Amino acid sequence: MTEGTIGCEAARTDLSRRNLLIGIALAGASGIAFTRQPAVANPVVPKKLFEAWVPRRFGRWDTVSQSGVVLPPPDALSDRLYDNLVTRVYAAPNLPPVMLLLAYNNAQDGVLQVHRPEFCYPVGGFELSETRDITLKAEGQAVPANIFTATAPNRVEQVAYFTRLGAAYPRKWSEQRLAVMRANLAGDIPDGMMMRVSALGIDQDEAQALLGDFSRQFIESANPRLQRLLLGADSEGIDL
CATH class of the missing domain: 1.20.5 (Single alpha-helices involved in coiled-coils or other helix-helix interfaces)
Structure with missing residues (x-):
């Protein structure tokens, strides 16, 4: 060689x-x-089961309709964005009706995230006021939330909402994305829950008191499993 x-x-x-x-x-x-x-830590909730968890009446409030609620715009991802989407209109004696929207998805990642109302309303032709920070209280827990006024021809709607992603309650889109990133880096794909309540024909200060009290009563009267989705819990606490 x-x-x-x-x-x-x-x-x-x-x-x-x-x-x-x-x-x-x-x-x-x-x-x-x-x-x-990252692993999906929360189970998918069947639609009929989720709807059954939403009370049709509580306190003085009773369901009167499911129409009139501004919905997220339809798009190619709609079915993936929301495992569950429930709308109701509630009425109580001597109080303005309150419109409710609940949106839940068991997995929020960098692509699929619950749409915030500031995105949905302008698509429907509304002009929005500046969003203000508020706090909703239920079950002894203080929940970071937002409120704004949405104005369209012949309609002025006061809108309050909060979004939960895992253990976080982001008030802004940037905070929402950051909450998802942090959870992903920790090895989790968090679930996402949004509760939106709104009313017509009143000013924002009156709406804040009305919608805050409505939200508290609704959450405290809801099925315990829905309470855990609204206020946060680990997957073991959600017994399907």
């Missing part, structure tokens, strides 16, 4: 070893990436 042939054989051996080491390193990296891949 010539010196050149020996050199070629040695080079091929070194190349094979390098390829083997690279292959082992890539396989190890893939394994680590797989084990750290």
Whole structure:
């Protein structure tokens, strides 16, 4: 065997070893990436079961309709954005009717996230006031929330809402995306819940008191499993 042939054989051996080491390193990296891949921690809630959890009457409030509620705009992702979407209109003696929208999805990631009302209303032709921070209270818990006024021809609607993603209550879209990213980095795909309540024919200060009291009564009267979706719980607490 010539010196050149020996050199070629040695080079091929070194190349094979390098390829083997690279292959082992890539396989190890893939394994680590797989084990750290975020996992969906919350079960899908069947639509009929979710609807059954929403009370039709509580306190002095009773369901009168499911129409008149501004809905998220339809798009190609609608069926994936919301596992559950329930709308109701409630009435009580001597009080303005309150419109309710509940939207829930068991998995919020970087692509699929619950639409915030500031996105839905302008699509429907509304002009929005500045969004203000408020706090809703239920079951002894203070929930960060928002309120704004939506104005369209022949309609002025006061809108309050909160969004829960995992253990976070983001008030802004940027906070919502950050909450999802943090959960993903921790190895979780959080669930997402939005409760939106609104009323017509009153000013924002009056609406804040009305919608805050309505929200408290609704949450405290709701099925305990719906309460856990609204106020947050680990997946073990959601017994389907």
